[in-house]
Amino acid sequence: MPVEFLTMIPTAGDGDYPGSDNSPTGNWTASGTREPSLDYMSKITRATEEGGFGTLLLPVGTGCLDGWAAASFLAPQTTHLRFLIALRPGFVQPSVAARQATTFDYLSGGRLSINVVTGGSPQEQARDGDFLDHDTRYRRTKEYIKLTKRLLTETNVDHDGEFFHVKGATLFPRPVQQPYPPFFIAGESEAGKAVIAEEAQVYMTWGGPLDDLAKKLADIRQRVTAQGRTAGYSISFQVILGETEEQAWAKAEDIRQHMAENTIKRQREYFRTMDSVGQRRLAGYLEQSAADDFRLGPNLWAGLTQVLGGNSIALVGTPDQVADRIVEYVNLGFGHVLLRGFPHLEVITQLGRDVLPRVRAKLAKLEATQPREEQAHALPIAV
Secondary structure, three states: OOOEEEEEOOOOOEOOOOOOOOOOOOOOOOOOOEOOOHHHHHHHHHHHHHOOOOEEEEOOOOOOOOHHHHHHHHHHHOOOOEEEEEEOEOOEOHHHHHHHHHHHHHHHOOOEEEEEOOOOOHHHHHHOOOOOOHHHHHHHHHHHHHHHHHHHHOOOEEEEOOOOEEEEEOOOOOOOOOOOOOEEEEOOOHHHHHHHHHHOOEEEEEOOOHHHHHHHHHHHHHHHHHOOOOOEEEEEEEEEEOOOHHHHHHHHHHHHHOOOHHHHHHHHHHHHOOOOHHHHHHHHHHHHHHHHOOEEEOOEEOHHHHOOOOOOOEEEEOHHHHHHHHHHHHHHOOOEEEEEOOOHHHHHHHHHHHHHHHHHHHHHHHHHHOOHHHHHHHOOOOO
């Protein structure tokens, strides 16, 4: 049962305790005790490759370093690690984005993936001069992706659309990956799911209870199949590890105790300004689990959602317990698993040493014992 592990590099800063300082509301980590220096990011990049991760995500946002520039510094320090670079449609013209993509893919030897982020916060979009409403942003995303793919595969491209216009565009060189690098796309609204069904090579989503994610995956798979396509599926978690389960939950509680009340309040207010359906799902998990110290289920914790947007649901437990939970999601059909934690360097080093090998061993054992038809049902769709 193949699985690819991803992680994210904290280009907005890192630290032990998210939400413990006065970092700007809505940034990626809400913790800034470690600057995203080239030295620190280089250590994370090397640990990512050495730890058995296949892909490193470089996020996009007004609180982040530019992903293209950062990846260009980091790629030469690796030999086979892929770089998943996030971009927002409309901030850079498709012809320029396509040139950035084909340049990076060419110079890295075909190690680029593209994460298209439509955006879920009108407040943050406005900081970069974008004032479109939610559904209009997704219309723009769809046109952006379709045009970018044409630019990566065709010559003398003419396009006269709602948002973009080009005439006689031809890119050189062509991407190393044919027909183009894979596009990773997230979205939980109807507008978002329509784009994913037509354009995503990999669908990305944030973690949650197993039953909820099974329903989400079945829905997206049906939509993708209806378009006559296949896709891969990715799920993201934070991770808090301990030698015992009690120690892991004690670490989670320690993180919670360090969250500043003003940060929790500001983040709550920030969430109210967002039009992201996915973020509302996470806020719902926070509310439904509050009476149980934010425990959502076995080894599943929503406490980080108090101070983090996006990927904030955590797997909490021993390496064996976390590996067991990951295997359950892989068996649903998530063939791409993004894992991260605080502080990032130490967590991904431990994951590479103690968790990833366990997951692969457990999956190999299952593959050896499952009937072939069950394996076919469980296997993620290849990209």
